[in-house]
Amino acid sequence: SQTIHQWPATLVQPVGSPLSLECTVEGTSNPNLYWYRQAAGRGLQLLFYSVGIGQISSEVPQNLSASRPQDRQFILSSKKLLLSDSGFYLCAWSVRYPPREQYFGPGTRLTVT
Amino acid sequence: AQKITQTQPGMFVQEKEAVTLDCTYDTSDPSYGLFWYKQPSSGEMIFLIYQGSYDQQNATEGRYSLNFQKARKSANLVISASQLGDSAMYFCAMRETNTGNQFYFGTGTSLTVIP
Numbered sequence: 001s002q003t004i005h006q007w008p009a010t011l012v013q014p015v016g017s018p019l020s021l022e023c024t025v026e027g028t029s030n031p032n033l034y035w036y037r038q039a040a041g042r043g044l045q046l047l048f049y050s051v052g053i054g055q056i057s058s059e060v061p062q063n064l065s066a067s068r069p070q071d072r073q074f075i076l077s078s079k080k081l082l083l084s085d086s087g088f089y090l091c092a093w094s095v096r097y098p099p100r101e102q103y104f105g106p107g108t109r110l111t112v113t
Numbered sequence: 114a115q116k117i118t119q120t121q122p123g124m125f126v127q128e129k130e131a132v133t134l135d136c137t138y139d140t141s142d143p144s145y146g147l148f149w150y151k152q153p154s155s156g157e158m159i160f161l162i163y164q165g166s167y168d169q170q171n172a173t174e175g176r177y178s179l180n181f182q183k184a185r186k187s188a189n190l191v192i193s194a195s196q197l198g199d200s201a202m203y204f205c206a207m208r209e210t211n212t213g214n215q216f217y218f219g220t221g222t223s224l225t226v227i228p
Contacts, residue, residue, distance in 0.1 A: 043220040104158035
């Protein structure tokens with residue numbers, strides 16, 4: 001069966017510090033991978049998605065970047081965090097085809113102070 | 114235009130009663146998938162149910178069913194025999210075959226089950 005891991009679960013970082021969130025998927029090959037952000041009490045905002053190693057699509061101009069160094073690894077980064085980067089970050093995966101559901105990791109709660 | 118619209122920010126239902134959460138969608142792609150997710154206060158996003166655009170019958174998964182009305186472009190979630198553990202945020206989502214990679218989410222409905 002497939003599983004998706006995210007770490008860390010919670011993170012408190014000062015403004016201006018770097019960020020690295022990691023997501024890995026097990027039990028599947030060639031997945032689509034996604035990063036979402038969710039502000040408190042709000043919906044999901046798609047940040048990045050990837051259909052393969054080194055292939056990243058950015059949905060929203062951000063202070064953030066993403067990389068996919070391996071097939072089942074997706075990393076969300078920032079060089080300098082802003083207060084507005086606080087939120088709940090969710091990683092997800094789906095199969096390429098057919099267009100079925102995506103599955104989410106447990107999420108990372110990021111607080112920028 | 115919004116791809117997914119959920120017009121009910123909050124809903125209340127008595128325990129053991131049924132509740133319908135509304136979702137409408139907008140697409141010109143003849144092939145697409147519709148999904149519902151549950152997000153409890155812990156934050157995890159739990160996949161509940163899937164409906165394909167060519168499926169003839171409404172999807173069901175246990176106490177969850179999807180009332181799919183293609184002509185109206187609606188995909189309402191029906192939860193039967195509500196339980197206290199059903200209290201959560203519920204998100205409707207869509208994935209189009211032609212774009213394939215993006216999922217479009219609604220703004221969510223907060224459901225509270227009253228004992």
